[in-house]
Amino acid sequence: MPELPEVEVTRRGIAPHVEGRPLRHLAVRNASLRWPVPATLADTVSGRTVLEAGRRGKYLLLRFDNGTQLVHLGMSGSLRVVPSTQPPAVHDHVDWVFDDCILRLRDPRRFGAVLWHPEEDGPVLAHPRLASLGIEPFDEAFTGALLFAGTRGRTTPIKQVLLGGEIVVGVGNIYASESLFRSSIHPRTPAGRLSLARCLRLAEEVRATLAEAIAAGGSSLRDFVHSDGSSGYFQIDSRVYGREGLPCRVCGTPIRRIVQFQRATFYCPRCQRF
Secondary structure (H helix, E strand, C coil), X not given: CCCHHHXXXXXXXXHHHHCCCECCXXXXXXXXXXXXXXXXXXXXXXXXXXXXEEEECCEEEEEECCEEEEEECCCCCEEEEEECCCCCCCCEXXXXXXXXXXXXXXCCCCCCEEEEEEHHHCCHHHCHHHHCCCECCCCCCCCHHHHHHHHCCCCCEHHHHHHHCCCECCCHHHHHHHHHHHCCCCCCXXXXXXXXXXXXXXXXXXXXXXXXXHHCCCCCCCCCCCCCCCCCCHHHXXXXXXXXXXXXXXXXXXXXXXXXXXXXXXXCCCCCCC
């Protein structure tokens, strides 16, 4: 699933092609995504100029003068900038048609979304899909102290707390495993048992891991590709994720894999003692 780094890489890739440019036409070939694409959306945005390509958590935000589109890539989606002459393939469900290119949503499993937040409904951050999200990991307000305060009394494993998005958004499964390894924290540790010192380190490693992933272009698992169709390569340098049975890069102990809440978790039993 595309997580924050993949979505941010996509945002940076599409921004030069769409910002400040009029959208000639929105073509919806299949409205049956995770939530139905609004039937009137094409009429609402066609002819309008894209003012900004932003992001909140794992949602891309295409802002117009009359509202904002929220685009989610789901489990297997991607947004690609393609030539205006390139015909759509079977899983290409939505096109944003500009003068010299098309922004194309490809989503084989159709778990993605294209939603609309009209300007008269107030700030887009008040949209129901965004209002409950935690703080952005690169926000200065995301600190170890905040993480410490948000985990007091919680018996849920820290890995699941990171994935939940209530305290911090966008960490994702790959990056939660990596951040916990870099912090020497076992993924099954109850969140409320973490000391302030360990929360301080974890917050730093979350930011560092995500920053490195963005710089590397994200992770190319399953169907994720960049806006130009190229692949990310962060997983090549992963410390634990996807490395079950291989020696830990720090101590040489074989990496283990467990399943938590139906998600694979990778860790080093020596570096991350429970």
